[in-house]
Every structure is written in structure tokens, then in C-alpha cells.
Amino acid sequence: METLKIYQLKGGDENRYRRWMDYDGLRKMGELPELRNYEQVYSMRLLDNPTPEQVYQQFNQSRPADFTGHSLSTSDIIVFQSEVETIALYVNNAGFVRLPELEREITREEKKKTEVVGFLRYLDSGETVDYTDPDKYIAAYKEGLYYCGPNTVRATTLTKDLGVCYEIEKLRVGEFGERVPDKETWIRQNSNPVKNFCAEQSRQEPESEEPEL
Template structure:
């Protein structure tokens, strides 16, 4: 693009340097790869060209990659070469992208995805709620704001996926934001949600066209953690690969396998109890279909529960519906789904009749 006589924007690696000439001095702003403002100020350099001033400003920036061990003259020459070779951008376009960087986090999207979607929060974004696993090891993390955690555990503290479990997934509506999700899971909880109300220390991951963001519920607002988003992306990709492996094996051998999800940690998906199917990927051992039976249903504290017999043991577990499927949960952990655990037609009918009766009773009470 053609450089404006009074202002110019240079793309320097993963950063953008915007310099404007005013009546008495130059004003500059530095943006990162996600178009967030990270530095800026005024610079006095009367009689110098806009490009020369830009090089001087660039030479003073601490993020100038490759210049860590250069002396002042070398650094200045290096900065000049970068400016002369840099691509330029219209200032209005940079401001448009900076606005996207401000509004995109509210929607749970990256700035680039937000721009690609036409600077709006489209319907169809998936959201996934993660809450800390039970156990003493997470006691000091639970319901704790980042300011406290970073003060006590160091400024480099960040949430780790290995400490969390997925408790709910859903789809966001057109224009829906993270704040809307927070309100819904505090004021109008879905009946198929079995976690606690969305609180500080929870994480809401948002997925759009295969891209994830991980948004920590802080004392005020949400904080984005790209590293956790990468962990979630890896987990989801491995899970998709795992499910495809199961489907391929079943299609080839005329079988129907069951999968029980165990903890995900730094070593990936851990083996589940039961016989390993050697024909599947060695890194993703699976369970042979377990013995599973639904005995009866009840509704307790607005939670649908089923009395199940699993591997010879009888216990009560929650039932929840997501994306047209029914899940059995113990606490907030998904044990298995309606289809893979091979519920028979009688059990399905039993559950549907129970659910309909309960909804009719609720309707009568509300009237």
C-alpha cells in the first residue's frame, strides 16, 4: 500500500508499528499479532522523515527480535533495514483490526476469526465448560481469582487442562457473548447441566471452525489463555482420531465398541479398565462393551437420575441430554453415552415417559 505522508503502519514480524506526524512531534503505537495495543507514546525528531523516525522508534523497542545482543549502532542499522523492507498497512485498517481485538474476546473468538466472521458473533459457535476436578490437589485453585493465584504461585501461573474436566457442551446463539453464558449458567441453569454454577476458576472454551479459545472465569470478566486453548485443541483432535479409529474398527469387523473416557494429562488419553483391542491404535486402548443396565428413574432437586447397574454394582447417577443424545454421568464426569452403552428400546421408552411426566408436572405447577 502507498505510504501516507503524515502517517504509516509497518508490519514488523508479528508486530505492527503505527507512526503519525503531528504539528510538533510524532505519535506512535505498537500492536501485537492479535492487534492489541502494547506500547505507545510521543517522539520528538524535528526535520526527519517519517520512515527515519519509525526506524529510531523501532530500535528502542524491547521486543525487536534478533537484536538482543546488538550494540546501539548495530541495532539502529537493523531497525532501519526492517523498516525499509516492511510491508505497510492503511491506518484505518489497523484500527479496524484493533477494534476486533477488543470486541472478539467478549465473543470467545480470536481477533482473526472475528474479522473473518464479518466483525460479529455468529450462531453455531460451540462452547465447552470445564471445571476443576474434585480432590485435595485442586482445593487451593477452586474459586480463586488470578490475582491471588499469581501472587501466591508466581506471575507465570496459568490454568492447566490436566486439572479440569469437561462438564457441559452447547451451541452459542447469534450475538451471544461469554457474559451471556455466565448469566445463563448462574440464573437459568439448563436442566441437563450437572456441574456447579459457573464460577471463578472455571474455564469456558469456545470453538469456531476448529479454532479454540480458553477463557478463565476471573473475579471480574474473563482472561484468555492461549496455551490451554492449544491443550484443548490437542485433546479434541486426539478424541476425534480415537472415535474414528473405533468407527473404522467396528465397520471392518462388524462389532460395536464402547469407550469410557478417563483422565487426560500430559501423557494423553490414559487406558481404561477392560480388555484392550489390539487392532486399534496402540496409543488409544479401548474398553470392550461393559455390562450396563438401567433399573429405574427419579427426579431429585431438579436433577434427573437413573439407578444403574454397572459391572455388577448398583448406584444412582445423573442423566443429561446434549445434542440429541442421552448421557449417564457420575457427578460431572461423563461415563458413557446412550448409544454406545447399548440401552434397549424398553429403557429408552422408560426414560422418555419419566421425562415427559416430570415436564408435565412442572408445566402444571408453573400455571
């Protein structure tokens, strides 16, 4: 079964000249549609296989009640996504332009959502919980430290995102009264692949300590 997604340009002055721009006009400015300039404004599971023209017509003449974006127009992007393929189409002045680079970018972003960024191990119960969402991982560790204490919960960071690693390290070290450099300095110090904190954490299991009574 396929999923239909609609992407529209984010608000703000930085996208003012891109809005309503046809594909050729964008190319003449030396640009291609980039995911970072867009936000997903709608997603739905498809029961049939509509054509791009039918999707365009629906989102102009009989928009779904839960659709909060503007009527489909030039510079918007229609995405058909299944387990085996992603098709991204730029809405042009006339017709649609397929965007292979954007398709690969969307596929990579979707894959990231299923990758484990880290896990927490609760030493008192032996429970291990995996997290794919970086924000939820950081929040869960913070909560675990608050309610359980550093001798009960252990965090192992698997992601290569140094921003996430920094937040976990700051929580870990902070519980023992030590100081961590500011984020920019810490990332610069740990960006060396030989000393990379994330790589080290992904290779090592946390020490199994008995919780303090």
C-alpha cells in the first residue's frame, strides 16, 4: 500500500523567491528543490492508485478536511511512497517533474526514523529500551537520571550525530558534578574519528554495576 505525502515550502523570506517558481526558473538560478526548504504538510494512506493529475485536482477542488496547507500549486511536491519505491514530483506550471535526488533524500530521512540512535539499560530490572527518536532518547535519559539516579540507568549512544552525543554526555557527566565544555567546543574536540565519542560508545557495552542501596 502506498502513502501520499504533500510537501510545501516553509514560510519565511528565505523561500520568497522559490515560492510559485517553475522548475526551469529554479534551474536557471542554479538550484534544485531541496528537502530542507520544505515541510511535510500532509500524509495519508492510499487505498487506490491516483495519478498526479488526480491528486492535484483533489487538493484544489475538494481538499481533505484535515489538510491545512494551501491549494496545490507550482513549487509544491507530491510524493508517492511504498516499501519498495519513492516517487517525488515537482508541481510545474504545466505537468510535473520527477526529482530523483529528492527521492533519495526522502528515502534516507525515512530510514533514519527506524535506526536506533541509542538505548537505555536499567540495571535494577535488567530492562533495555531502544530509541529511534533522538529527542525522546535524550528526554528518557534525563527522566531516568532524575527518578533512578546515575547508578541505576546507563545510556549507550549509537548515532553519529554529535549534537545528540553531546546532550547525553552532558547529562551523564553533570550527574557526577563534573563540567562539560560548551557544545561547540565539545563537538570540535570529539569530531576526530579516532577519538569520536559515538564510535567508542557503539563498541563498548556499559559496565554492569549493581544499584546502590
